[in-house]
Amino acid sequence: MANKEFQQPIMGINYGFPVDKTPKSYSGYMNNVFPRDVLERRIRLGQRPGVDKVFEDNIGNSYSPVMALIQIKYVS
Amino acid sequence: MATNFIVGCSVVDDKYAYILADTGSSISIIASIASTVIAATPKASTVDGLGNWYVSFDSKITKMNSSGTVNTAWATSGTYTSLANTSIRDLALDNNNNLLYCHPVISNRTIGLISSAGTIVATDSAHFWDYGDRVAFAQDGQIYLGFGDEGSGQPHCLRYTAALVTDVTFASLAADSGIEFLAIERDEFIHLWTQDNDFGRGYYGKYSYALLTAAFSVLHQFTTNNGILHSGGNVYLATNSAVIQMNTTTGAVTNTFHTGGVVYDICELANGNIAAVGRTGTNQDGATVNINILDTSLSYLYGSSVITGNLYSVVENYYETLGFSITDKQYSNSLIAVSNEQVWYQSATSTMSEITAARGTISTASPLTIAEGFQKAFIANGSVFKIVDLATIKLSTGELGAGSVSVPAYGAILSGDTSGAGMICDFVTGKTGACKIYGYQIGDTAFSSNDTVKDVGATASVSFSLTTAQTEAPHFYDWTPYTNDTTNYGSMPGQSYIVCRYRGRMVLAGHPNYPHQWYMSKMSSPFDWVYGSSDPLTAVAGNNADAAEIGDIVRALVPYGDDFLVFGCAGSIHILNGDPASGGSIDELSNTTGMFSPWSWCKDSKGDLYFFGNDGLYIMAGGRSKPQIISNGALPNLKSDWAVDPSTHRIILLYNPERNAVLLMKTLIADGSNVGYWYQLDTGGFYPCSLPNKCGIYSNLNYNADDPDYRKTLFGCADGYIKTLSDSAKDDDIGASDAAISAFVTFPIEKLIEDEDVNGKVTSLTFVNAGGVVSGDYSDSDGFIYEIHRGDDAEAVLENIRDGATAFITDTVTTTGRQTKKRTKIKCNYLGIKLINDNVGETFAINKIVGSVKPAGKVR
Numbered sequence: 018m019a020n021k022e023f024q025q026p027i028m029g030i031n032y033g034f035p036v037d038k039t040p041k042s043y044s045g046y047m048n049n050v051f052p053r054d055v056l057e058r059r060i061r062l063g064q065r066p067g068v069d070k071v072f073e074d075n076i077g078n079s080y081s082p083v084m085a086l087i088q089i090k091y092v093s
Numbered sequence: 094m095a096t097n098f099i100v101g102c103s104v105v106d107d108k109y110a111y112i113l114a115d116t117g118s119s120i121s122i123i124a125s126i127a128s129t130v131i132a133a134t135p136k137a138s139t140v141d142g143l144g145n146w147y148v149s150f151d152s153k154i155t156k157m158n159s160s161g162t163v164n165t166a167w168a169t170s171g172t173y174t175s176l177a178n179t180s181i182r183d184l185a186l187d188n189n190n191n192l193l194y195c196h197p198v199i200s201n202r203t204i205g206l207i208s209s210a211g212t213i214v215a216t217d218s219a220h221f222w223d224y225g226d227r228v229a230f231a232q233d234g235q236i237y238l239g240f241g242d243e244g245s246g247q248p249h250c251l252r253y254t255a256a257l258v259t260d261v262t263f264a265s266l267a268a269d270s271g272i273e274f275l276a277i278e279r280d281e282f283i284h285l286w287t288q289d290n291d292f293g294r295g296y297y298g299k300y301s302y303a304l305l306t307a308a309f310s311v312l313h314q315f316t317t318n319n320g321i322l323h324s325g326g327n328v329y330l331a332t333n334s335a336v337i338q339m340n341t342t343t344g345a346v347t348n349t350f351h352t353g354g355v356v357y358d359i360c361e362l363a364n365g366n367i368a369a370v371g372r373t374g375t376n377q378d379g380a381t382v383n384i385n386i387l388d389t390s391l392s393y394l395y396g397s398s399v400i401t402g403n404l405y406s407v408v409e410n411y412y413e414t415l416g417f418s419i420t421d422k423q424y425s426n427s428l429i430a431v432s433n434e435q436v437w438y439q440s441a442t443s444t445m446s447e448i449t450a451a452r453g454t455i456s457t458a459s460p461l462t463i464a465e466g467f468q469k470a471f472i473a474n475g476s477v478f479k480i481v482d483l484a485t486i487k488l489s490t491g492e493l494g495a496g497s498v499s500v501p502a503y504g505a506i507l508s509g510d511t512s513g514a515g516m517i518c519d520f521v522t523g524k525t526g527a528c529k530i531y532g533y534q535i536g537d538t539a540f541s542s543n544d545t546v547k548d549v550g551a552t553a554s555v556s557f558s559l560t561t562a563q564t565e566a567p568h569f570y571d572w573t574p575y576t577n578d579t580t581n582y583g584s585m586p587g588q589s590y591i592v593c594r595y596r597g598r599m600v601l602a603g604h605p606n607y608p609h610q611w612y613m614s615k616m617s618s619p620f621d622w623v624y625g626s627s628d629p630l631t632a633v634a635g636n637n638a639d640a641a642e643i644g645d646i647v648r649a650l651v652p653y654g655d656d657f658l659v660f661g662c663a664g665s666i667h668i669l670n671g672d673p674a675s676g677g678s679i680d681e682l683s684n685t686t687g688m689f690s691p692w693s694w695c696k697d698s699k700g701d702l703y704f705f706g707n708d709g710l711y712i713m714a715g716g717r718s719k720p721q722i723i724s725n726g727a728l729p730n731l732k733s734d735w736a737v738d739p740s741t742h743r744i745i746l747l748y749n750p751e752r753n754a755v756l757l758m759k760t761l762i763a764d765g766s767n768v769g770y771w772y773q774l775d776t777g778g779f780y781p782c783s784l785p786n787k788c789g790i791y792s793n794l795n796y797n798a799d800d801p802d803y804r805k806t807l808f809g810c811a812d813g814y815i816k817t818l819s820d821s822a823k824d825d826d827i828g829a830s831d832a833a834i835s836a837f838v839t840f841p842i843e844k845l846i847e848d849e850d851v852n853g854k855v856t857s858l859t860f861v862n863a864g865g866v867v868s869g870d871y872s873d874s875d876g877f878i879y880e881i882h883r884g885d886d887a888e889a890v891l892e893n894i895r896d897g898a899t900a901f902i903t904d905t906v907t908t909t910g911r912q913t914k915k916r917t918k919i920k921c922n923y924l925g926i927k928l929i930n931d932n933v934g935e936t937f938a939i940n941k942i943v944g945s946v947k948p949a950g951k952v953r
Contacts, residue, residue, distance in 0.1 A: 024841055030727060030779050037923070050838040052776050071805060076431075076432040085431040086809050087470050088797065089483055092423065093484065
């Protein structure tokens, strides 16, 4: 009886190798899992961060995409 | 450096406590504490080594940080409430921030010990308590209590930890006597003031640490309210009419400062001076104040009555501020966003507001890009060119060109005859008739209506009157040549949808009739488009320069400071080195790939350029080396899988500096549906991702906001909101509700036993989830579902997982840290593990999965 650690696919997705020849640091099927976790930002697999509003204002007052963003630096 | 302190007072302007600054010459108010926080006159306060402030009022104690914000993590939302119903008289802290308090009344929990977390540890009601109760901690943690004992009639001082150690009765004093001051010196001596009920006399005593011997006990004829043992030596007492200094060797009075009013409390400030507070009185130096700042010899330095009420407590405040103000900030950042033919700007830290003048003037259905420069945003939107301007003021006149009135020149300094206002002229909309003049205001004085504006640079003919007072930003106006004078300031291209800033020039490209052409304004003058003059700063275009036009259709402009400009074209990449009006040249870097669109590139923190090209994701090291494809190894079918079409898809690339990754997203323009890859620069790996349609990304920006809370990688999303990735968000914001993130990962398909013909058997699985123990310092992972798939060959196992076949085992991990070993009986050749979470409000991270594996016979 041996203990076997199942290696994390920390290198992400890879479709480039035959499945049984894929290096052990790759996954063949994943989504929304990133290599830096949101808990401590360590390099380990974890669910991706959520998407959250920065401003509560609805730009354009409608269900219409925000097509451009830019910042201006100015002396006021 | 100002030395601050906090006073507790009778109600003044509906407040009971104020943070004050001692600037070295005066006293001023820094902040007040709302009466919803401190709801009655504070009677005692103390500070810990970090400047946290504990203040008692009525039977409550509240902990605040040095700036006056309640520390809600302490006790119950920052406040501990004693069961006794009278005011807490004294507070003391030990080195571990355990807090001791006492009430001057016979009652349950007359004294109490509160832990550093704010929970009650012990109480004592075994002794009689009355007026004059004090508490103190020694360095060794032992507790000293001083109190007046109604039962025996004399004051006591006792010392104890868990049990009473020593109890000294001051039998020479009358009944109802109390202890008004208690301090411990280096665990060697106890200093105290015992005061009898005659008021007007008391004893200053110095005792051994064990309270067994008295160094002295000296009678004095005054009434004391409080005292301190000063770090410079000497005891100072707050009395009914003075501050008294006493020698700690003899007990003799060495100095007296008459305040003219009752002194309720004193404290030692950071600079060693003494703050004495109480009732307002005219002191011996003739100042009528209720705050006296004294040096250690009790010489009066200055005072104040900035708080008008009676001041009952004072404590040093470690929240020190400079005695003068410094303003390092010289400019601001503001965000501009475009959606639904509207332009919005960041009008306050957390607020975006529409610039109503822009509504309907641009077409968000047509390609549109924006570039920042000269304190403005320049919009290229086909035949529409606009400017968003937050920096200037606007003047209006109808007199330009009338008679001999000349147009102010670019850079002219204008002044208002009536108002005395000044501005530096930046842009004028026309040469005649109703015109607008934009410029940078000089000073704070505003131009007024009917002001006569003149050029102070002696151009006498520039003199016109204003139809209205100056208009403040934001402004939105047409981007044209200066005064819209094409004769003297040239012509901008008729159409363009690509704009950037390079070498102080505004650069335009993307004219549908001249798709190979590029156009640059004069250096440092975005309103001068006279191409091809001999001036090296001249405006220049591809057909007027040695650098010449690009032979391919320009799709993107990527500026690199003053060094070079990358032209991303439909099927090639070119680079402009230097300045095209001064010896610059254009070279082709690649003719095997182009750049998909103006939105499909980004730079990382090293300046490497990433872009979506003909066959996938490319990198150009430093922005100027030949492009290399980096997606082909892991994603060989990306080109065919995505089948991107510029007419239906927007490809967005963005660099997220917080996480050192590039996000490549393909968004269906029609509805925001999307797929993408997270390219982690640390690992060099690709991680598939998708967002809800409402979070589909159409634009992005790494926003260097003034407020660090807004310094984020911003997404311009399908639903009209500006969003970002948030580590604390476990779901995706889709408006009224949140959408769960459907996250899963398949671990590498494992051959359990190396011999191809031998099965393995997994008898147990141990999951170690991220987070260590529940709660604790590290954030905890939520649970997840795991599926175990098995098969005779690896591809079949993965295929089953992808096809959603029923797993051999499905179970859950529900908490953080190492899980109880899962007993299993999984016999197979190849094994696949899939972790899944798609619950709202949950996120997971995994440390490792370990299995016990043994051979299990031949594979048939």
